[in-house]
Amino acid sequence: MTDTFKALILEHTPDGPRAAIRPLKLDDLPAGEVLLRVHYSGLNYKDGMILQGQGNLVRDYPHVPGIDLAGTVLESADPRYRAGDPVVLTGYRVGETHWGGYAERARVQADWLVPLPAGYNARQAMAAGTAGFTAMLAIQALEDHGLQPDAGAILVTGASGGVGSIAVRLLAHLGYTVTAVTGRAENADYLHRLGASTILPRADLAEVPNKPLLRERWAGCVDTVGGDMLTHVLAGMGYGGSVAACGLAGGAQLKTTVLPFLLRGINLLGIDSVMCPTERRLATWKRLAALLPGHDLEAMTTEIGLDDLPHYGKQILAGRIRGRTVVCVGKQVSPEPGDNGTN
Template identity: 70%
Template sequence: MQSSFKALVLEQQENGPVASIRELTNEDLPAGDVLVQVEYSSLNYKDGMILNGRGGLVRHYPHVAGIDLAGTVLESSDPRHRPGDAVILTGHRVGETHWGGYAQRARLHGDWLIPRPAGYSARQAMAAGTAGLTAMLAVQALDDHGLHPDAGKVLVTGASGGVGSLAVRLLARLGYTVAAVTGRRENVNYLHQLGAQEVLPREELATGPAKPLLSERWAGCVDTVGGDTLAHVLAGMAYGRSVAACGLAGGAELHTTVLPFLLRGISLLGIDSVLCPADRRLAAWERLGETLPGPELDAITHEIGLDEVPAHAERILQGQVRGRVVVRLDPDDR
């Protein structure tokens, strides 16, 4: 085993955190019972927030971000994980309160790791990553609340992003009629290729509704935006239907009334993939692998190196990243 490895380390400066690639050793890593050789990580909206010092998600520096990782076990004192095992990690506040995947090695707690899903390479597992898990949990929640393919159109907001792109593809693969919302006209063909039958401009839903209740338009929704967009969507839901809310790119506040809930029986379903229980997490990954084979993930994935992460982190906050971005951790690049 090489004595040192590369990591993208955040240091707190006067005007916020600054990222730089540094050489570290195993002794620099935080506590944990499993040492992993990281092969791939990914870039998520939360990673963009962390790298740009937003949201107060990181309290202690220096810090290694990256909320997802896939790799191979190097050392383990946890009997569930043996050297050579292919594993992945998403959530558990890794990349926030514990050093994450933007390093060629990570020391982690065994409870946080699961076997890499069958049929996925490390790259493909990260092409899914937190975004794929979140999208699958959202779709499953809608299913559990009675949504079926014949119910009508299912809306996906923020459809060009990671969670949105995967939600569109999952819903289409499962036979739903999908309407996708995007703020970028150049992504219309991309969303149709993912399976959206209709693509709406962001402006149509970007402001709060003119009335507490609008015409019943949507049989279900995966909302990755929040804010006024979510308020608008709630007002236009069909009777007895549900919205799975899993993002806040459009704001954390929700200005609405109780009328959609009281007069139409709407359900607002909160989706959390960070602390999702292990049984639900494993079931979601299994269904994800069955529904979206690895080659389909390749088609919506862009690969970058560790040194490119800071620039892409700014772009993802500006809504300029389409689909999924995976981060390559070259084991021989030391």
């Protein structure tokens, strides 16, 4: 086993974190029970924040970011995993408080891992990644609160992003009528291909409404945006409907009243993918892989290399990334002109 490997390292500077690709040794890795060869990671909104030093998510530098990964076990002190086992890791603040997936090697706790879901290879698992896992959790929460395909239109905000794109596709597969919200009109055809029936411009829902209750429009919602858009969505929910809130690209503040909850009996459901219990995590991955096969993910996936991450980290925060971005950790890959990364 080679003693050195390549990693994207964040160093603290007075102007914020600075990223560089550098060689590391196995002894540089933090403590953990399982040593992994990392094949793929993903680019998520939180990764963009970390790369830009936003949100105070990383406290200690130097740091290896990357909040999810798919790889192969090299060594394990835990009997649940043996050398050669393919595994996936999302959550547990890996990439924030513990070194993450933007390196060819990672050392992690065994409790943080799940076996590679049946039907996925490492690249496909990261094409789904944290975004797909979160989208599946959100839809299951809506179903747990009574949502069924015949209930009416289901809204997906931030639909062109990673969580939104996968949510649209999953809901369409399950037979729901999907209304997709996007700020980029050029993505309308893309969202229709994923299964959206109706496209709403982001501007239609971007501001806090002047009334606490609006016309009842949606039976459910997967909200990836938060902020003023979530306020607008809550005012327009149908009686007994539910909103699964799983993002804050539009802000963490929520300006609303109790009236939608008291007069229409709606539910605001918080979705946390980071500390999701293992039993639910395994069941969610199994269902996600069954509903969203690898070939379905190709139309929404761009592949990049470690050297592309500083640029793409800025793009995802600016809302210019469509669908999912996977990071091929073992080599540097620049996307072909015209792919779906920043179109």
